[in-house]
Amino acid sequence: MKQIKIERKVHRPRQDRYEALPLDPRDPDILRAKQLARLAGAASLESAPG
Numbered sequence: 173m174k175q176i177k178i179e180r181k182v183h184r185p186r187q188d189r190y191e192a193l194p195l196d197p198r199d200p201d202i203l204r205a206k207q208l209a210r211l212a213g214a215a216s217l218e219s220a221p222g
Contacts, residue, residue, distance in 0.1 A: 195202055 197203075
């Protein structure tokens with residue numbers, strides 16, 4: 173009969189689970205937000221007196 177070794181998984185702190193994931197630059201929502209930021213920046217430059 174073979175003997176099986178059972179190991180416990182390494183316990184990780186719970187904090188790691190709730191950390192924010194890095195943003196994916198290819199995400200459509202991220203692309204849309206960047207485009208809106210660019211348009212808003214360009215619009216503020218056009219309307220600025222000077």
